Amino acid sequence: MEELKKKEDTLGFKLLLIDGKGMLEKTRGIMDDKGVTIPVLLDSRQYSREVLGTMYTPTTYVIDAEGLIRCRLVGHSEDFNGIVADVLSRI
Amino acid sequence: MRNIILLAAAAVFLAGIFPSCSGETGTAGTSDLYLLEELETARLVENADKRLERLEIFTANNSAHPYRLLAYEDILETMAVDKGDVEGALAYFDGLIKKEEDPAIRGKLLFAKFEFFREADSLRSVALAKEVLESGEKDFRLLMYMAYYLMGVEGQEEIVDAIFVRLIEVSEDEHRKNHARTIYAEFLEADGCEEKAAEVLELASSYTFANAPIGRRLWEEDRREEALERYIFLAAGAPGYRKYIKLDSLYSVVYPSSNDLESKIGVLRIVYGPQIPDREFVDIRGMRHSISGYRGSKVVITAFSPT
Incomplete structure (x- = not known):
C-alpha cells in the first residue's frame, strides 16, 4: 500500500486506511514495522461495516471527487496497485 | 482449565468480531484516540485485581461508547484466565447481555457466548441458537455467524435453515441479504438441495462472491x-x-x-454507487479527518484488519 501512496500526487488521489478493531498499539506497531505512513482512521462507530458495507477485510473503495463510490475491491492481488491506478484513470 | 482456555478464546473472538453499532454517530473526535490509549494503559496493569478495577471504571465512565465492548473482552479474559474464575466470568457475561441495550453489541456478546458453548459443549450452543432465534434477535452478524458455524454440526440442518430464512427476511440491505443468500446456497448444496441452491444463488447474482459457485455450475x-x-x-x-x-x-x-x-x-x-455520508475520524497519530474534507479529491479507502 505504501507504494500506492507514493503515487498520490501523480494519480491525483488520497489514500486512507480504516480500522474498526481498536487495537491501537498493535496497529501502530505494524505500521511502524512496515514503514507505512498512510493515515489509519479509527472507526469506533463502524462506518466501514455499516455505511460502506464491508463484509470482508481488506476491502478497498475508490471514491470519486463528488464522494460517490465508484469501485469496490475485495481482497488483494499481485497487480492491485495497477488495478487501482486503472480505476482512478477511469473515474 | 479447558473451560478457561475456551472462555479466553471466546473473549479473543469477541475482539475479532468487534461489533457494528447502530444509533448516534456522535463525535468521533480525538476522544476515540484518548479512550483507546486509556484502555491500553488499563490492559497493561500487571495486578489482575487492579486491572479489573481499571477496566470496570473504564466501562462505567464510557457506558455509551462502542469501545466499552473492548473493555468487556478484557474483563472477561482477566477474570477467566488470570483469576481462574470461569463461573464468575460467565455470570458477568450473562449480566452484560441482560443489561445491554444496543442490539448490535448485545448480538456480539451473545455470539461470544455461543462461541464459548460451541467449543465447550455443542449441544448447549445449539440450544442457545434456538433460544436466540425464538427471542426474535435480528442482529445480522449474530445470525450469520451462528448459521455459519452450525453448518458444520451434523443433525442441525433444521435450525440452520431457519436461521438463514430469518437472516434473509430481516436483512434490509441488499448487499447483506445477498451475502446471506450466498452462504445459504452453500449450505443447501452441501445438504443435497442443488436445485434450491441454484435458485437462491441466482437471486444473489449481483453479489460478487455469488458468482463463484454460479460460474462453477455453469462451467460444469x-x-x-x-x-x-x-x-x-x-x-x-x-x-x-x-x-x-x-x-x-x-x-x-x-x-x-x-x-x-x-x-x-x-x-x-x-x-455508480451512493455518495458516502460525512463522518469525522481521528487517526492513530491523532490527526483529524472528515469525509467532507476530501470532497473534490478522489479517495481510496481500504478497510483492513491489523490481525
Missing part, C-alpha cells in the same frame, strides 16, 4: 460463455480470484483469439 454444465461472464464479474470485484480460478486460461480456452479480458474486467469494476 458446459455453458462456458455464461460461466465466463460470471467469472469476469467475480474477478472485477475480487481481483485475487482472477488467478485463483485461472480465469485467463479458461478465457483462452473459450476465446482463443481474443485479448480483451483485461478490458472486460476493467469496465465491470466501475460502478
Whole structure:
C-alpha cells in the first residue's frame, strides 16, 4: 500500500486506511514495522461495516471527487496497485 | 482449565468480531484516540485485581461508547484466565447481555457466548441458537455467524435453515441479504438441495462472491460463455480470484483469439454507487479527518484488519 501512496500526487488521489478493531498499539506497531505512513482512521462507530458495507477485510473503495463510490475491491492481488491506478484513470 | 482456555478464546473472538453499532454517530473526535490509549494503559496493569478495577471504571465512565465492548473482552479474559474464575466470568457475561441495550453489541456478546458453548459443549450452543432465534434477535452478524458455524454440526440442518430464512427476511440491505443468500446456497448444496441452491444463488447474482459457485455450475454444465461472464464479474470485484480460478486460461480456452479480458474486467469494476455520508475520524497519530474534507479529491479507502 505504501507504494500506492507514493503515487498520490501523480494519480491525483488520497489514500486512507480504516480500522474498526481498536487495537491501537498493535496497529501502530505494524505500521511502524512496515514503514507505512498512510493515515489509519479509527472507526469506533463502524462506518466501514455499516455505511460502506464491508463484509470482508481488506476491502478497498475508490471514491470519486463528488464522494460517490465508484469501485469496490475485495481482497488483494499481485497487480492491485495497477488495478487501482486503472480505476482512478477511469473515474 | 479447558473451560478457561475456551472462555479466553471466546473473549479473543469477541475482539475479532468487534461489533457494528447502530444509533448516534456522535463525535468521533480525538476522544476515540484518548479512550483507546486509556484502555491500553488499563490492559497493561500487571495486578489482575487492579486491572479489573481499571477496566470496570473504564466501562462505567464510557457506558455509551462502542469501545466499552473492548473493555468487556478484557474483563472477561482477566477474570477467566488470570483469576481462574470461569463461573464468575460467565455470570458477568450473562449480566452484560441482560443489561445491554444496543442490539448490535448485545448480538456480539451473545455470539461470544455461543462461541464459548460451541467449543465447550455443542449441544448447549445449539440450544442457545434456538433460544436466540425464538427471542426474535435480528442482529445480522449474530445470525450469520451462528448459521455459519452450525453448518458444520451434523443433525442441525433444521435450525440452520431457519436461521438463514430469518437472516434473509430481516436483512434490509441488499448487499447483506445477498451475502446471506450466498452462504445459504452453500449450505443447501452441501445438504443435497442443488436445485434450491441454484435458485437462491441466482437471486444473489449481483453479489460478487455469488458468482463463484454460479460460474462453477455453469462451467460444469458446459455453458462456458455464461460461466465466463460470471467469472469476469467475480474477478472485477475480487481481483485475487482472477488467478485463483485461472480465469485467463479458461478465457483462452473459450476465446482463443481474443485479448480483451483485461478490458472486460476493467469496465465491470466501475460502478455508480451512493455518495458516502460525512463522518469525522481521528487517526492513530491523532490527526483529524472528515469525509467532507476530501470532497473534490478522489479517495481510496481500504478497510483492513491489523490481525
